[in-house]
Amino acid sequence: MSDGAIDIRHEAHARAYAEPLETFDPARPDLFAQDAMWPYFERLRAESPVHFTPESAYGPFWSVTRFNDIMSVDTDHEAFSSADGITLVSLEAKAESANRPARPSFISMDPPKHDVQRKTVSPVVAPANLHRMAPVIRERAAKILDNLPVGEEFDWVDLVSKELTAMTLATLFDFPQEDRRRLTHWSDVFTNAPGHGPVTSWEQKRREISECFTAFTELWNARSKAEPAFDLISMLAHGADTRDMDEHEFHGNVALLIIGGNDTTRNTISGSLYALNRNPDQYQKLRDNPGLITSMVSETIRWQTPLAHMARTATRDVELGGKTIRKGDRVAMWYVSGNRDESVIADPESYIIDRERPRQHLSFGFGVHRCVGNRLAELQLTIIWEEILKRFPVINVVAEPQRTFSVFVKGYETLPVVIPERVA
Template sequence: MHDGAVDLKAEARARIYAQPIEMLDPAQPELFATDAMWPIFERLRAEDPVHWVEAPDYGGYWSITGWNDIMAVDSNHQTFSSADGITLQSLESKAETARRGARPSFISMDPPRHDEQRKTVSPVVAPSNLTVMAPVIRERAGQILDGLPIGEEFDWVEHVSKELTAMTLATLFDFPQEERRLLPHWSDMITNAPGHGPVESWEHKRREIDAMVARFTQMWNDRVNAPPAGDLISMLAHGESTRNMDKAEYAGNLGLLIIGGNDTTRNTISGSVYALNKNPGQYRRLREDPSLIPSMVSETIRWQTPLAHMARTATADCELGGKTIKAGDRVVMWYVSGNRDASMVEDPDSYLIERARPRQHMSFGFGIHRCVGNRLAELQLTIIWEEIMKRFPSIDLVAEPDRTHSIFVKGYESLPVMIPSRN
């Protein structure tokens, strides 16, 4: 890390510890974009783990930062509902939603509708289907890696992380592979605010998402008139609980499946390269013992935490951590903080690929909304690293990454690397 970044982090830390505790607000995309949010979470976990803040850009919300409190919220869907959306929306974004209308998805539903719709799409990531997909993912991973330049700088996000996840997602949707890069593009259009990622304005965002919905509506119409098949669109078009969805609900479910299938895996693939470079001793252990790849994958998913938070709305007055949460209050579970809670994870700020229980993390969530594609994410990450280790002695970080300007997607816009040589 260069000195400028160290100075910025030290400065942010001093500023955070100098503030009155009630002023602390983790919902600042600028802090995530500079990786400077950690002291806020460290202080809140220690001093005020169930913390009310009036955020200038997001309104009032409860910030939940400790493992056990996050678990209590995430596993109690009766008291903490997803129906108002699963992310903390900015006031500007809320106003835009009011203008264009909400697009609900099954992750922002409560039972029984949630359970019925989730059950409709879950066969696509069932173990039997993953067994079929594994050799296809491996072949594609090999092709991607064999096409990388040796001895010259390139962007790992663009050439590897986006590419593998786009190929897999296109397969899940039975979307044309030659147009697969539309999928991460649409994901970025959904998750970014104007001025960040590819989004130029709210109008630009609306136009691109409308184009996505139009394209997938055509696919729905094609599938609904054909025999049921094994792809996600056919499953939705023929599913008993989804075939009568209105356009807004279909659009919401598309957004959920595209983001879930793209952002999380893509940013963890990038995060693995970054983490191993920042921890050369761990990279060396991995080279000495490639059987550590599955453990490294789980540790990266914890350490990276590709989705920083999930939000709920309290349905009734309740107590959590000695605080009274009122019905209607927004409650934000900061997974990114829970994964660094020393009461549950030993030495949580360290990246250790030989942890005793590497899968003990909260990056996939808990309860009824636990990530439906978690095994597919782990499979892609495991395969890409098995193929990397066959080919390259190292992938070297050239400069610090550009990080995503978001309090939700914790990821990388670009990651400059160089591969010195082949094995």
């Protein structure tokens, strides 16, 4: 970690412990962009693990910051509904979309409708299909790595993380591979506020989202007229419980599948290399024993936490952690905090690739909304690292990454690296 990054963390720690709890607000994208949110969650876990923020850029909301409390919320879809959306949405974004139709997806639905829509697309990430996909992913990973420059600086996010996940996502949609980076771009358009990421204005954001939905409506129309096939759009177009969904609901599911298939895996691929460079003893341990790749992947998913939070709405008054959450209140489950909960995870700040229980983390969620593509994410991460270790003695991160300006996607915009040499 650079001296500048250390200074930012020291300053953030001082600010976090100086602010009064009454107005404490962890939902600040500037903190996440600076990797400076940690002391805010550390203090909340210690002093106010179920905490109400009366005013913020996202309106009033509760923060749930401890592992077991998050589990309680995540596994109780009756008391904590997803129907009002699964992220904190800024007041600015709410005002912008006030007169526009809602685009619900199955992740922002409660059972039973959630269950039948999720069931329609889940075969594409079932074990049998993952087994069929694995050789294709491996071939693509190998080609990506073989084309990387040696001895000169490049952006790992662009050439590796985005590229592999875009190829996989295009396969899941049966989307033209030559246009795969449009999927990456659209994911960034959906998840970034204007002024951050690829769009500079709400008008541009609306226009580019419309272009995305137009492209996928054309795919729906073509697939619905063709024989059923084993891709996400065909599954939705022919599924007994989804073929009659209206256009807005289809568009909501498109956005969900693009974001879910892109951001989490892409940012964990980047996070794995960053974490290993931050912890050279663990990198050496991995090189000495490639059999640790599986547990390293799970530890990275915990340590990185690619989605910082999920949100719910209370359907009734609920007592949690000695506080009363009122019906209609918004609740943020801070996975990023729960994954560093000292009371559940031993030495949670440390990155330890051979932990005794590496899959003990919250990053995929729990309950009915547990990430449907979690095994595919793990598969891509496992394969890319198996192929990396075959080719490169070491990959060096040469500067701090540029992080995503978001309280939802916890990721990397750039990660500058140099590969000194290939394996002889």
